[in-house]
Amino acid sequence: AERAEHAAPADGPLVVAHRGASGHAPENTLAAADAAAALDTTWVETDVQRTADGELVLVHDTTLARTTDVEEVFPGRAPWNVADFTAAEIARLDAGSWFGEEFAGEPVPTLAQFLDRLTRNDQRLLLEIKAPELYRGIEADILAELEASGWLVPEPPGTRLVIQSFGAESVRTVHELAPGVETGFLGTPEVADLPEYAAYADQINPRYGDLTAAYVAEIQAVEGPHGEPVEVHTWTVNDGTTARAVADLGVDGIITNFPDVVRSALDG
Ligand code: G3P
Numbered sequence: 001a002e003r004a005e006h007a008a009p010a011d012g013p014l015v016v017a018h019r020g021a022s023g024h025a026p027e028n029t030l031a032a033a034d035a036a037a038a039l040d041t042t043w044v045e046t047d048v049q050r051t052a053d054g055e056l057v058l059v060h061d062t063t064l065a066r067t068t069d070v071e072e073v074f075p076g077r078a079p080w081n082v083a084d085f086t087a088a089e090i091a092r093l094d095a096g097s098w099f100g101e102e103f104a105g106e107p108v109p110t111l112a113q114f115l116d117r118l119t120r121n122d123q124r125l126l127l128e129i130k131a132p133e134l135y136r137g138i139e140a141d142i143l144a145e146l147e148a149s150g151w152l153v154p155e156p157p158g159t160r161l162v163i164q165s166f167g168a169e170s171v172r173t174v175h176e177l178a179p180g181v182e183t184g185f186l187g188t189p190e191v192a193d194l195p196e197y198a199a200y201a202d203q204i205n206p207r208y209g210d211l212t213a214a215y216v217a218e219i220q221a222v223e224g225p226h227g228e229p230v231e232v233h234t235w236t237v238n239d240g241t242t243a244r245a246v247a248d249l250g251v252d253g254i255i256t257n258f259p260d261v262v263r264s265a266l267d268g
Pocket residue numbers: 018045047060128186235236255
């Protein structure tokens with residue numbers, strides 16, 4: 001765990017459990033955080049959205065249909081948008097059975113519940129603000145929850161928390177509201193635009209198919225908002241061959257549903 005802060009590419013990329021160890025347990029649940037912990041995986045990625053009554057909950061899709069039993073529990077509420085349900089309603093849902101009967105009854109966690117579990121597991125968080133255009137002001141809400149849960153204590157950026165989004169404006173807002181927090185932009189900017197992103201993003205995190213060694217090096221050549229080279233954490237790498245290939249491109253991190261598969265490929 002001690003190498004987890006900023007693993008230099010020379011040490012091999014950091015391995016990040018995508019939506020928890022979501023190849024082994026239902027994505028974005030406490031069970032998925034625990035599955036990552038059981039695989040000695042310190043960093044966990046998850047996706048945060050906001051309910052109708054302002055609670056922060058962890059769901060990937062903007063609807064609840066794929067990963068819960070919402071269609072059975074609330075049949076009249078199509079298209080089952082996260083934003084149209086209260087926290088109490090979402091708490092009634094089963095977010096585990098779709099993945100496997102052994103996970104039946106696993107709830108959709110709130111951000112607060114997830115932070116508590118990561119704290120207990122001594123894990124770290126790559127938090128994605130999902131679809132920020134749907135949730136005005138969610139950045140401040142997230143920072144307030146992180147503060148209340150003890151996750152904004154002063155420490156070097158990126159030690160325990162990185163906040164990322166596909167929404168560049170959302171990333172910029174997080175940086176402006178909490179300049180000490182490390183941030184990431186999800187996407188593949190043009191090389192000429194990298195300095196503009198690096199004004200507020202410590203990481204630039206493209207899908208792995210977009211990477212070349214030259215592009216990775218171009219990103220890492222730019223200085224981020226905390227005076228360090230911008231890092232590259234790529235997604236979603238679920239097989240050993242691809243893991244070795246992106247490690248050879250020099251990435252700083254690999255985001256995967258199968259931390260065990262990636263780590264054994266990198267070690268082997
Ligand atoms: O962390 C990167 C990855 O999670 C972005 O894509 O769709 O899985 O949220 P997605």
